[in-house]
Amino acid sequence: MRATELPNYRPITLGIVTYTYTTRIYYQDTDAGGIVYHANYLSIAERARTEALREMGAPHAEMVAQYGVMFVVHRVNLHYQRPARIDEVIHVETAFTGLGGASVTLCQKFMRGADSLAVLEVSLGCARVADGKATRIPRAWALRLKI
Numbered sequence: 001m002r003a004t005e006l007p008n009y010r011p012i013t014l015g016i017v018t019y020t021y022t023t024r025i026y027y028q029d030t031d032a033g034g035i036v037y038h039a040n041y042l043s044i045a046e047r048a049r050t051e052a053l054r055e056m057g058a059p060h061a062e063m064v065a066q067y068g069v070m071f072v073v074h075r076v077n078l079h080y081q082r083p084a085r086i087d088e089v090i091h092v093e094t095a096f097t098g099l100g101g102a103s104v105t106l107c108q109k110f111m112r113g114a115d116s117l118a119v120l121e122v123s124l125g126c127a128r129v130a131d132g133k134a135t136r137i138p139r140a141w142a143l144r145l146k147i
Contacts, residue, residue: 008010021048025055025088034086043077045108045120048092056096058144065130067138071124074103078120088112096145101136102126104145 023044031037036044053059053071064070084090091111099105104124110117126137137145 002060016095016097018093019048019052021051021092022092023047023092024062024069025084025090027086029084030086034115036084037088038080041080041110041118041120042076044090044092044110048094048108049106049122049124052096056144058141063141067141068129068139069126069135069138070129071104072132073122074125075123076120077122078118080118082112082117084110084112084117090117099137099142099145102134104137105142 025036029040029044050060060070089112093109093111094106095108096104096106100103102125104126106122106124108120108122110119126135127133128135
């Protein structure tokens with residue numbers, strides 16, 4: 001499947017492709033005031049990354065089964081801008097911005113309409129499932145990442 005045939009495909013500047021994940025904010029995501037609890041942004045971002053990888057033809061389970069490797073979060077920088085609240089529909093735009101021998105970097109933007117709620121910059125490392133040690137991203141897999 002070509003990128004332009006993907007349902008959430010949308011090119012952005014510099015030829016980077018972004019994937020959009022849409023979700024509703026549920027009670028379980030919020031604190032006592034009905035605002036998304038700060039740590040829950042990471043859970044929502046993980047779901048968005050998982051769906052982006054799936055749309056790219058690179059689902060986690062297949063990576064583990066074929067190559068015995070997985071992506072693990074190495075570093076996260078999360079900038080909160082505005083609160084997301086219970087029952088709101090938000091979109092997480094995921095753009096893979098860099099590819100190294102054993103790492104991938106990406107930017108995830110949490111949006112409510114045109115309002116930016118938070119921006120997450122994340123670095124993923126490739127690790128062997130068997131022992132958790134860093135390893136190079138398999139070449140065939142790296143080609144799927146379309147960076």
